[in-house]
Amino acid sequence: MTIVLKTENLNKAYRFGGFINRVKINALDEVNLTVESDEPVIISLVGESGSGKTTLAKVMLRLVEPSSGRAIIYDHLVAGEGAKPSKHEFLSTVQPIFQNPFEAFSAYRTIDAYLMSTATRIKGLGRSEAEAAIEEALTSVGLKYADVLGKYPNQFSGGELQRVSIARALIPHPKMIIADEPVSMIDASLRMNIVNLFLSLKETYNTSFLYITHDLATAYYVSDYIAVMYRGTIVEFGTARGILTNPQHPYTQLLLDSIALTDRKWERTTYVASDIEAKEFQFTGCRFRNRCPLAEEICTHERPAPVVQHDGREVYCHFASSSTVTLENVG
Numbered sequence: 001m002t003i004v005l006k007t008e009n010l011n012k013a014y015r016f017g018g019f020i021n022r023v024k025i026n027a028l029d030e031v032n033l034t035v036e037s038d039e040p041v042i043i044s045l046v047g048e049s050g051s052g053k054t055t056l057a058k059v060m061l062r063l064v065e066p067s068s069g070r071a072i073i074y075d076h077l078v079a080g081e082g083a084k085p086s087k088h089e090f091l092s093t094v095q096p097i098f099q100n101p102f103e104a105f106s107a108y109r110t111i112d113a114y115l116m117s118t119a120t121r122i123k124g125l126g127r128s129e130a131e132a133a134i135e136e137a138l139t140s141v142g143l144k145y146a147d148v149l150g151k152y153p154n155q156f157s158g159g160e161l162q163r164v165s166i167a168r169a170l171i172p173h174p175k176m177i178i179a180d181e182p183v184s185m186i187d188a189s190l191r192m193n194i195v196n197l198f199l200s201l202k203e204t205y206n207t208s209f210l211y212i213t214h215d216l217a218t219a220y221y222v223s224d225y226i227a228v229m230y231r232g233t234i235v236e237f238g239t240a241r242g243i244l245t246n247p248q249h250p251y252t253q254l255l256l257d258s259i260a261l262t263d264r265k266w267e268r269t270t271y272v273a274s275d276i277e278a279k280e281f282q283f284t285g286c287r288f289r290n291r292c293p294l295a296e297e298i299c300t301h302e303r304p305a306p307v308v309q310h311d312g313r314e315v316y317c318h319f320a321s322s323s324t325v326t327l328e329n330v331g
């Protein structure tokens with residue numbers, strides 16, 4: 001099977017603070033994820049603010065160097081020692097969509113000029129071919145060339161501009177689009193439109209998505225696989241259906257309960273690491289142990305290794321059973 005995405009012992013440490021109160025945060029701590037599929041897939045990466053989601057996205061997009069480890073997207077080594085794909089090759093493999101579309105485009109450049117340079121530079125197309133490619137990409141997100149011609153970013157709504165940035169990402173026909181919180185700045189009423197768009201683009205363009213979100217509801221709706229992160233570590237990985245119907249890690253269970261009860265989002269606009277959070281990053285054992293109803297002595301000094309269940313689910317908990325019968329299995 002084709003490797004869609006794979007990380008091997010991926011680590012990223014940030015150091016900050018002064019001479020006395022120096023803090024090191026392992027924003028990615030031995031992250032091992034493997035998704036193999038011959039079909040395009042949508043993988044959601046979920047977790048509350050400060051769990052390391054953006055750091056993982058940035059490593060995959062070559063915006064941040066990992067401290068150690070490797071990352072592979074569609075057989076291309078994109079991060080880690082030896083990762084040197086040409087810029088062109090890289091951009092035609094993976095494309096980003098960011099949280100704030102207004103930051104993704106320069107305010108002083110028309111949208112059509114922007115799309116044109118993506119098509120001619122990255123895709124290497126001549127002008128008329130480029131126009132056709134742009135038209136096609138815009139059509140697939142429900143827009144027309146005439147809608148963008150001569151317009152600047154501030155002439156669009158956030159939802160429209162996010163569509164444009166999706167169209168831009170599609171122009172090189174990437175194997176994967178990495179979308180970091182792509183709907184969190186968009187009107188709640190329009191979010192499902194964008195998420196539905198990912199589903200249809202997966203089919204029409206054969207593009208896989210790494211969809212990063214703190215919104216579990218849309219994650220369940222859209223994804224084939226879900227990885228749950230907590231303080232730089234993966235706590236659970238599996239099929240979306242398996243995780244939704246039968247969460248195994250206490251943290252995933254907590255997340256699901258909190259959705260069911262209040263439909264609450266975890267959104268926090270500006271992110272500042274709290275003392276408690278920074279402390280959890282220093283834990284040698286399980287980082288979730290202080291909030292965990294199951295925690296025992298072993299959790300303070302031993303990092304849980306993944307327990308792999310029969311359906312391929314990986315649960316990073318000392319108390320996960322390797323023989324759990326899941327609904328996947330029964331039904």
Ligand SMILES: Nc1ncnc2c1ncn2[C@@H]1O[C@H](COP(=O)(O)OP(=O)(O)O)[C@@H](O)[C@H]1O
Nearest residue numbers: 014016025027048049050051052053054055273
């Ligand atoms: N450039 C940076 N310098 C120092 N610490 C950072 C930096 N970027 C992120 N962090 C820290 O790494 C942790 C993970 O952050 P991030 O990857 O942004 O998580 P998420 O996207 O899940 O909110 C947080 O504690 C954050 O404060």
Ligand SMILES: [Mg+2]
Nearest residue numbers: 053054055181
């Ligand atoms: Mg983030």
